Amino acid sequence: MGKSMSRQFNPRDLITENLATAPAVFHHLQTALADPNTTFEDYAEIIQADTSLAARLLKIANSPFFGFESKVQSITHAMSVIGLEQIIDLALASLVMDKFQGIPKELVLVDAFWRHSIATGICARLIARHLEKHNAELAYLMGLLHDLGSLILYRQIPVQSRLIISEAEADGRHLFDLEREILGFNHSEMGALLLMEWGLPPVFYETIAHIHQPSRAGENREIATIIHLADCAAYFMGLGTSGEPGQPEVEPGSLNAIGLSNEDFAGIQDKTLGQYSYTVEMYLI
Ligand SMILES: [Fe+2]
Known part of the structure; x- marks a missing residue:
C-alpha cells in the first residue's frame, strides 16, 4: 500500500487561476535584484508602475512610525529615508501577500x-x-x-x-x-x-x-x-x-x-x- 493509495489530490489542481501568475511588478523586482547593475532609479521606476503598491509604500513613509516633518511624496524620497533594502522587502512581501x-x-x-x-x-x-x-x-x-x-x-x-x-x-x-x-x-x-x-x-x-x-x-x-x-x-x-x-x-x-x-x-x-x-x-x- 504505497503512498499513492492515500493521494487524494493532484497538487496542480490546487493552484487556481488567480494564484497561477505572480504580479508583474514582482517579476520585475526579482529580475532587478538578480542584476548587480540595477540602480536606485530602476527600482523606483519598477515600483511606481504599480500605483497601489507605490501608494502603500508612501503611506508607510508618511506614518508616525517615522515621524518625518515634511511629507514624503515620491518613491525615490521614500527609498532614501526608509532605505532601499527595506522598501524592496516591503514591496515584495506586500505583493505576495495580496495574492493570498x-x-x-x-x-x-x-x-x-x-x-x-x-x-x-x-x-x-x-x-x-x-x-x-x-x-x-x-x-x-x-x-x-x-x-x-x-x-x-x-x-x-x-x-x-x-x-x-x-x-x-x-x-x-x-x-x-x-x-x-x-x-x-x-x-x-x-x-x-x-x-x-x-x-x-x-x-x-x-x-x-x-x-x-x-x-x-x-x-x-x-x-x-x-x-x-x-x-x-x-x-x-x-x-x-x-x-x-x-x-x-x-x-x-x-x-x-x-x-x-x-x-x-x-x-x-x-x-x-x-x-x-x-x-x-x-x-x-
Ligand atoms: Fe518555514
Whole structure:
C-alpha cells in the first residue's frame, strides 16, 4: 500500500487561476535584484508602475512610525529615508501577500505567517552575506517565499490541513512528513510547483522543494541549507509561525555543510532580531 493509495489530490489542481501568475511588478523586482547593475532609479521606476503598491509604500513613509516633518511624496524620497533594502522587502512581501487572502484563521494567522516568512528571509540574507558566496537578495526572496505552499494547502484544502495540523500536534511529527503521508506531497513541493508556475528560475523551485532536508537538494544544497537554517532560526526565536505546531530541528550536518560555526549562527540570529523588528513594524502599518 504505497503512498499513492492515500493521494487524494493532484497538487496542480490546487493552484487556481488567480494564484497561477505572480504580479508583474514582482517579476520585475526579482529580475532587478538578480542584476548587480540595477540602480536606485530602476527600482523606483519598477515600483511606481504599480500605483497601489507605490501608494502603500508612501503611506508607510508618511506614518508616525517615522515621524518625518515634511511629507514624503515620491518613491525615490521614500527609498532614501526608509532605505532601499527595506522598501524592496516591503514591496515584495506586500505583493505576495495580496495574492493570498481568505486563509481560515484557525489554521494560521496571516500576520504570524508573514512574520515567519520575513524573519526567514532576513536571516537567510544575513547568512548568505556572511558566507559571501551566494546572492544575498536571492536568499531573502527564497526565505520570504519558502512556505507559500502551506498557504495554498490552508486555503484550498482547509479540512485536510486542519487534520494534518492536529495530528502533528498529537504525535509531535512534522507537517512535511504528515502531509506527504496523507496527501502524497508536502507544502514544500506544493510551493515549488507554484514558483515553477510563476516562471521563476529553476533554482527557486529546486531549492524550495528540499528546504526541510537540504542534504537532498543536490547542487542546490548550500542555498537550501541557508534557507533551512533561517527557517529553523525563525522558529527558535519565536518570530511568527507558518503553522508547524512543534519546533523544527536543524538537519544534522547543516552548519558544517556551509562552513558556518555555532557562534556565527548565534550572532546572525541576534542581527536578524534587530532587522526583523524594524521591517515588521513598518510592514504592519
Ligand atoms: Fe518555514
